[in-house]
Amino acid sequence: MTTHLQSKGMVYLVGAGPGDPGLITLRGVECLRKAEVVVYDYLANEQLLDHVPAAAERIYAGKIGGRHNQDQEEINTLLVKQAQAGRIVVRLKGGDPFVFGRGGEECEALGAAGVPFEIVPGVTAAVGACAYAGIPLTHRDYTASVTLVTGREGKDKDDSGIDWHSLSRGKGTLVFYMGITTLRRNMERLVEHGRSPDTPVALIRWGTTPDQQVLKGTLADIADRADRAGFKPPALTIVGEVVALREKLSWFDGRPLFGRKVIVTRAADQTGEFAAMLAEQGAMAIECPTIRLVEPEQWEPLDTVLREAGSYDWLVLTSGNAVRSVFRRLEVLGLDARVLGRCRVCAVGPKTAEALGEFGIRPDLVPSDYKAEGVVAEFARMDLAGKRVLFPRADRARDLVPRELARMGARVDSPIAYRNILPDSLPHEALHALERRTVDCITFTSSSTVRNLAAMVGEDRMLDLLKGVTVASIGPITSQACRSLGLEVAIEPASYTLADLAAAIEAFFSC
Template sequence: MSDERIVGKVFLVGAGPGDSGLVTRRGAYLIEQADVIIYDRLVGSDILDLAADSTELINVGKTPGKSSISQSNINNLLIDEAKKGKTVVRLKGGDPFVFGRGAEEAAALSEQGIHFEVVSGVTSAIAGPGSAGIPVTDRGKASYFTVVTASESPGKTDSDINWDAIAKGNETVIVLMGSKNIDEISKVLIEGGRDPSTPAAIVESATMANQREIFGMLANIGELAALSRISAPCVLVIGEVVESAKKLQVRTNFPLIGKKILVTRSRDQASKLSLALRDLGATVVELPTIAIGPIDDYTDLDAAIGNLSDYEWVIFSSVNAVNAFYSRLIQKGLDSRHFAEVKIGAIGPATCHALGLKGIAPDFIPPRAVSDSLISNFPHPRSDVQKILLPSPKVAPETIKLGLGKLGWSVHRVEAYRTVIPKESVKKAELILNEGLDMVTFTSSSTVTNLDAMIESGIPPDVYIACIGPVTAKTACDKGMKPDIIAEEHTINGLVSAITFFYSS
């Protein structure tokens, strides 16, 4: 037998400038597949949330002014994890080969015969200025640019950076990691011959909700930075291209810019809401308050499926109900043909879409995606023995069952799935709320109930609450919350529109 050991692989992945939407598709895929992620300080939690629950996360970030793990120890950690046969993602802010010591880590891996791959990221040297409407090149203003790091003082006699040469040029100058040395950098460039009136800007926390921009001239940008208490991470931009920001005003295109919004949907359903909010400029924090689990006893559900022809209607009120019902249907060797003798009702476009993927076109869709609209528009039964099957979670509002019952229907609500609180979210809930939020969104009664169960101190009074509809809002009120927004259109798009209108007005 061969005693050759199985060796894993290391991926040196660029996490981009901060916004999780700017991670490359390749990078996001590798984060999802990793056994272990070794990440830097500036990698945001929403990027790490892409990882599987089983992924080991190791923080090796270097914080200015504090002791931290050495680069040689990081190299050894990468090697050790790979030799265990693991898929290792080394996650770095920006691009791993732009002031990220990626080359040093690649060399260490190569010396040990460890397979590795470099996955480029969007560098903050370009994305940072761009997020403030500053192009690094612009015809007539700058045809090339220089990127330097200022982690060390520019006044250092043996500096590797030729500041005199940079000062005498006319190109755009982009300075990374220079938050502590902005005033000194400006003085060195002016002494070297750069015009003191050259436009300059600082972009702090680029691409994030808390992004700030400071505009001035080379002569006073250091003073402005000090007055504004600029801190890392930030990008200093010097050159005529800075003037473009006044004309472009890119930040005005994002009505939710600067807002930090919590999405409480289940992990596999959060993406649509999160993406829509991010597209409008918000920083989204995902905290899944729901995980869909199997029920303990399938006796009642199996009986309902076996006697489906006894029902006049089957009504699905959510995507989860569709998926859970179909999962059991398939396990019993059945498919959509089993619905041949019953009619299908569905609440909301997402539920209709889920049924459409199964080859089912609903026979009844209420005008509005809410239980009350279903009840007020649903046909009356021809006799008091006609039955409706309502697949539901174990704990659910009685609204539909009671409302249709008053119309004369015999409603059989059968448990099809359970909603449970994800264990990993319980640990994060209080921390996320304490870090500061602008708004919490709720898309179902279960998201309200579960978040309420996770937190002891409640939602802070200065945090707005947005609900997808009146049923969810009622649950929030029952828990002592005061919804600020109740979407008129009870869909994800309707909720996003309501949030946008709320902040715009």
């Protein structure tokens, strides 16, 4: 890009897709990562803002209370103004910018002002929502054409700009955007112009998200069905014989955790992995970190033992956090895994072993019981008299391992490798869901996640917020912390891993 163009700023019109944040394009993510300003819509999933630099300005231009926060002219002016200030602007629009997204109008305004822009296409709602509903837009045995139509014409508008006669001929699939408020009149017009009243129709609300709802009917009765179901926007209307294929092709809303809201309380940089496991089974995983991991108050105790790590007989690491903290510190000290020398390594659990593998180390010991008691049981089979053990730990870690190994005769050093502190606040989405009583399950993956939640909202309020919410705990120690605070644990896997916890949650809700 030339210096002249860059000095004038740049606007990227990015299609956010129909709702599932995984449906944005790679190019769209690239644009978000370099944005200085993001102007986003009501239908753009806010999780996509996680790709945006922390320093970037975020401007909501969607709906508030059912009304648009800014009209189109104001948005056009905003984009021009921000770009002319020399900023990189991303206009994040639900679906595709050029399919009923008013992207053309915004580009006209940018072009008239001499502002350079780029269009990044997105998965439009018709394609995404129909795919997730199991309704192919075209099918060799049913239809070879599809038409996208705006459904937003006044209920009593007789002089329609839509060619209803042409739409009603043949068996092509019709997709109406924004047509729920005009559903009855639109269906009547199709019948009036020759389409069979028995033609299958489907309404898809919040397509591609865990809130997806699909309502089926015909041209003759879909409006009545929608009224009885209280079906509200945003939704698409699909008309055509292909709707009948949903019975065979439905996949998304048949997953075991579909529609379940699950709160994940791990540390902020760790919630994503577990949330993704739950989302794969159809859950709406709401990230609610109750832990923030920070550096020790002083590094010297850890630095001292790491410099002489090769003089120890065992290095015991009980979590991926401990692994990462130790090896990041080694890097700062100008050292690497070679400093371990003859020191053998114990990893508590497969995830800890996996984290070690990232640094080229295979653990010598992985206890079959993935908790402190399992570590103690394994070392009880050995002669630890006079052996040196290095146990880098969290500031709030249980003292069982160093205490018991010392009792066996080992000389144990247990410096703090990281601290576990409270986040500043709970995420709005998680707190809002708890207050509205829409949460099905909450997960706790350590005792700290339980205690920290109680500390952040108060024990009494926590118990009130979690009334009727299924509590899932990763293991007995965490379950004990839950019960000590008055929570009833309904789910606890036999093995204490995230994968096993996810499987246990799936089994519980599948019963």
